[in-house]
Amino acid sequence: MGKQFATRAENYSEWYNHLVEKADLAEHSAVKGCMVIKPYGYSIWEKMQQALDQMFKDTGHENAYFPLFIPKSFFSKEASHVQGFAKECAVVTHYRLKTAPDGSIVVDPEAKLSEELIVRPTSETIIWSTYKGWIQSYRDLPLLINQWANVVRWEMRTRLFLRTAEFLWQEGHTAHATAEEAVEETTRMLDVYADFAENWMAVPVIKGRKTANERFAGALDTYCIEAMMQDGKALQAGTSHFLGQNFAKAFDVKFTNKEGKLDYVWATSWGVSTRLMGALVMAHSDDQGLVLPPKLAPYQVVIIPIYKGLEELEKINAKVEEIRKSLIKKGIRVKYDNRDTQRPGWKFAEYEFKGVPVRIAIGPRDLESGTVEVARRDTKEKEVLQMVDLDNKIAHLLENIQDNLFKKALSFREQNISRVDTYAEFKKVLTEKSGFVMAHWDGTPESEERIKQETKATIRCIPLKQEEADKKPGVCIYSGKPSEQRVVFALSY
Amino acid sequence: MGKQFATRAENYSEWYNHLVEKADLAEHSAVKGCMVIKPYGYSIWEKMQQALDQMFKDTGHENAYFPLFIPKSFFSKEASHVQGFAKECAVVTHYRLKTAPDGSIVVDPEAKLSEELIVRPTSETIIWSTYKGWIQSYRDLPLLINQWANVVRWEMRTRLFLRTAEFLWQEGHTAHATAEEAVEETTRMLDVYADFAENWMAVPVIKGRKTANERFAGALDTYCIEAMMQDGKALQAGTSHFLGQNFAKAFDVKFTNKEGKLDYVWATSWGVSTRLMGALVMAHSDDQGLVLPPKLAPYQVVIIPIYKGLEELEKINAKVEEIRKSLIKKGIRVKYDNRDTQRPGWKFAEYEFKGVPVRIAIGPRDLESGTVEVARRDTKEKEVLQMVDLDNKIAHLLENIQDNLFKKALSFREQNISRVDTYAEFKKVLTEKSGFVMAHWDGTPESEERIKQETKATIRCIPLKQEEADKKPGVCIYSGKPSEQRVVFALSY
Numbered sequence A, B: 001m002g003k004q005f006a007t008r009a010e011n012y013s014e015w016y017n018h019l020v021e022k023a024d025l026a027e028h029s030a031v032k033g034c035m036v037i038k039p040y041g042y043s044i045w046e047k048m049q050q051a052l053d054q055m056f057k058d059t060g061h062e063n064a065y066f067p068l069f070i071p072k073s074f075f076s077k078e079a080s081h082v083q084g085f086a087k088e089c090a091v092v093t094h095y096r097l098k099t100a101p102d103g104s105i106v107v108d109p110e111a112k113l114s115e116e117l118i119v120r121p122t123s124e125t126i127i128w129s130t131y132k133g134w135i136q137s138y139r140d141l142p143l144l145i146n147q148w149a150n151v152v153r154w155e156m157r158t159r160l161f162l163r164t165a166e167f168l169w170q171e172g173h174t175a176h177a178t179a180e181e182a183v184e185e186t187t188r189m190l191d192v193y194a195d196f197a198e199n200w201m202a203v204p205v206i207k208g209r210k211t212a213n214e215r216f217a218g219a220l221d222t223y224c225i226e227a228m229m230q231d232g233k234a235l236q237a238g239t240s241h242f243l244g245q246n247f248a249k250a251f252d253v254k255f256t257n258k259e260g261k262l263d264y265v266w267a268t269s270w271g272v273s274t275r276l277m278g279a280l281v282m283a284h285s286d287d288q289g290l291v292l293p294p295k296l297a298p299y300q301v302v303i304i305p306i307y308k309g310l311e312e313l314e315k316i317n318a319k320v321e322e323i324r325k326s327l328i329k330k331g332i333r334v335k336y337d338n339r340d341t342q343r344p345g346w347k348f349a350e351y352e353f354k355g356v357p358v359r360i361a362i363g364p365r366d367l368e369s370g371t372v373e374v375a376r377r378d379t380k381e382k383e384v385l386q387m388v389d390l391d392n393k394i395a396h397l398l399e400n401i402q403d404n405l406f407k408k409a410l411s412f413r414e415q416n417i418s419r420v421d422t423y424a425e426f427k428k429v430l431t432e433k434s435g436f437v438m439a440h441w442d443g444t445p446e447s448e449e450r451i452k453q454e455t456k457a458t459i460r461c462i463p464l465k466q467e468e469a470d471k472k473p474g475v476c477i478y479s480g481k482p483s484e485q486r487v488v489f490a491l492s493y
Helices: A012-022 A039-058 A079-088 A124-134 A179-199 A246-250 A275-284 A309-329 A344-353 A364-369 A390-415 A423-432 A445-455 B012-022 B039-058 B079-088 B124-134 B179-199 B246-250 B275-284 B309-329 B344-353 B364-369 B390-415 B423-432 B445-455
Strands: A026-028 A035-037 A069-071 A091-094 A097-099 A105-107 A112-119 A143-152 A166-176 A205-209 A221-228 A234-244 A254-256 A262-264 A266-273 A301-305 A334-336 A358-362 A371-376 A382-386 A417-419 A436-440 A458-463 A486-490 B026-028 B035-037 B069-071 B091-094 B097-099 B105-107 B112-119 B143-152 B166-176 B205-209 B221-228 B234-244 B254-256 B262-264 B266-273 B301-305 B334-336 B358-362 B371-376 B382-386 B417-419 B436-440 B458-463 B486-490
Touching: A012 A026, A012 A275, A035 A039, A035 A166, A039 A143, A039 A166, A039 A179, A039 A275, A079 A246, A079 B097, A097 B079, A124 A143, A124 A166, A124 A246, A124 A266, A143 B143, A166 A179, A179 A205, A179 A221, A179 A234, A179 A266, A205 A486, A221 A275, A221 A390, A221 A458, A221 A486, A234 A246, A234 A275, A246 A266, A266 A275, A275 A390, A301 A309, A301 A344, A309 A334, A309 A358, A309 A364, A309 A390, A344 A358, A358 A364, A358 A390, A364 A371, A371 A390, A382 A390, A390 A417, A423 A436, A423 A445, A445 A458, B012 B026, B012 B275, B035 B039, B035 B166, B039 B143, B039 B166, B039 B179, B039 B275, B079 B246, B124 B143, B124 B166, B124 B246, B124 B266, B166 B179, B179 B205, B179 B221, B179 B234, B179 B266, B205 B486, B221 B275, B221 B390, B221 B458, B221 B486, B234 B246, B234 B275, B246 B266, B266 B275, B275 B390, B301 B309, B301 B344, B309 B334, B309 B358, B309 B364, B309 B390, B344 B358, B358 B364, B358 B390, B364 B371, B371 B390, B382 B390, B390 B417, B423 B436, B423 B445, B445 B458
Parallel strands: A301 A334, A301 A358, A417 A436, B301 B334, B301 B358, B417 B436
Antiparallel strands: A026 A035, A069 A112, A091 A112, A091 B091, A097 A105, A143 A166, A166 A266, A205 A221, A205 A458, A221 A234, A234 A266, A254 A262, A358 A371, A371 A382, A436 A486, A458 A486, B026 B035, B069 B112, B091 B112, B097 B105, B143 B166, B166 B266, B205 B221, B205 B458, B221 B234, B234 B266, B254 B262, B358 B371, B371 B382, B436 B486, B458 B486
16 A cells, blocks of 8 residues: 555556556456456446436437347448457357366357357447337437447457456437538537536546547547546547448438438437546546545545544544534535554555545544544645534535646646647657647648657547637648648557 | 237237337347347336345445456356356357458458357356455455346347346345355345335235255355236246355355354355346236336326417416426426327327326316316326325325335235145146146155146245245145145246
């Protein structure tokens, strides 16, 4: 506990892995590439789900559930889609095991499927094959559906939360009568994601569009939110796709419009995943452990008694029960750790490591003076507070911490965005400073690809909003050809 | 809509299928054996999940997530477990597709897994292999974990919700220091399930133990709740297993007890699934459509305006907005359907078919007299109510409907439980009356198996509680050998 692991400066990657595993968020499973999400980590994910789910419902979406398996032939119907996912598909070929003559358990060769099933890496194909039965007329549109599910994309090199063979996510799949409505939905959901990232995760994001190279397989346009981690790398935290009529054409989904004419339906899809857990850890945590934004922390407050002997503890217990009730009444999530098997110092370190936003310590002298010691995890500041009106003080403090985390992350990002005009400068910044680099690009996949090969930096997005200076035309740092605006380059997760 | 489909008396099975599909609960997918859960159906499932999840948390459980895939070797470690599930396993053998020379998409033979992966049919094996890393001492116990997940059990003959290749469920997996604690947990969760079935679903259940024949593969004891459907058949609505030390031994999970000695850990597992959706439909619905208990209905109240012309509609809209707000404030889920594209009669039939517990109709004359017409779905009774205090009246009515549905189902079950003392009577009741049959059984798998072969009736459970008369010893209806108590026989889903 404490400092017995790599600091961010020493080894960022090791620091991250240690934190995720030792703070009980997740661990590698015995199944290659798959993770186990542990109760403490899952509790954060549940809070993310609840907040997002409410935002989806508030924007008119309903949840549904579609099959885990996709017939290979469905998967192949949209050409660029299958090309994009073919190399990472888990394939079910048989449906039975049997006992071999030597007593071992083997796959029964007689139970071979006539058509292989793909474990969904994403559900556009199975969903659009279903929508064919649901959509006949403009009256059936828009169809606004979301699914919470597990998906599988086979990965050889995995990292907990950031890249795993199986992960949890939500995928929205909507159908519209016009291209305009579909584009509007695409950006609406991008805004929902940005809102969630900034106001719940306290992670500032840049909204933008992907280049053609980086688009979702099957999309006409991919929008994304990009966040900066503490090592200066970018993490794509959510994507929203305008799919045009590609999937409607692949699955022959037509509708009668108001004029009585048949047309193909317009589509969007959008998703965020347990990857957000990785972003949360990497955006705020420090060398002493996790730092969780109050809105997503399993416990927002931990109360620890400082005592000698059970008689003192009992007195403290009685007082804490009052405090606990008043905090719960305020909607605050509180844990009281009065286990007699661990010392206060051990508990302090434990909850610091687990990122609990506020710690309240209370001892016999506090009982006398009507005070408690309150420590905040983000700045590590401590103060002695009167118990009077403590619930309001703590509620206010939690808001303050949430706010502070966002501002700190925003300030870090601003300090780590560079503007460069030459390729030499570009490479220098990437090597020496890292962070996001705003630079001109000629708009061709060729320049983009060469820059990626030579520097590993990719175009994270073409920002939707940017400062006046960045919107001005210029020349591409690589080719010297004309460029309309600067784009965001970065190394990324 | 209305009566243009089979009644329960005409064809119970067709009635069920029609209801599930046309009331937008679920449909068969293009993937053999897998279903699509539609938004209306999923919304009911979400409410089931929320209620159960809270009950699990209130009894000290936390959620976590374990991998979808289970290595074949893990699966084989507990002998009876693999025997129980081997015949219905989806097996992943490859992890990549590729484009064949003819342009078609094929499984890449070079991407064959060195060890096949089973798509989880249940997670005991992967979870206990994980628990080995989590449990060292009695201080780590009990470990009380639940998982919400999809599972796959290959089925050739499927029925929506009742038997599908993929279904959604929750599976609790707990670890304990003693057999007594594990048994206590097993029955505690059985009680939670019974509480949920009776108080949320309004479905009365009989709690009992399964015979050895019907036990979960790997369990020492399986407890279940059994519900009676309107055709008299039994539906197993939830199971809770005492697993002894079987999985701890298979995965070598030992702990140091308080005396400092090493011992294997004691286990339970328990689950309910989307099967509950089938039970819900079959327990309450009638020949006019779904009948939903208010606690699980997506909308508890639908309000329908009766009007001529938009001017009248606008006046009604204004009044309904007041009503709607007061109901929402009371925590009631309300839908106001003022679409001008459908007539009131169509809407009445639609919401009756969808099982909305309460319908409020409001027209111009109601505005004048300060009244509304309120119709309840369960009894189809209508009454005109003064708008004054309407929120409380509706809240009370919803409680009344919830209560009435349970009582009606309980009374139906009581009328359809028979007590027989001879095999001839037994067969007669099964053929002529159906329902549950309380009869003596000698406790041997042989008699149980023969009765099943000859009548298709199985022992649903050995009830935990029963009337004095049933607890008395008697003689087995099949063998004439001594029997300690009557057990519940029935045809089942």
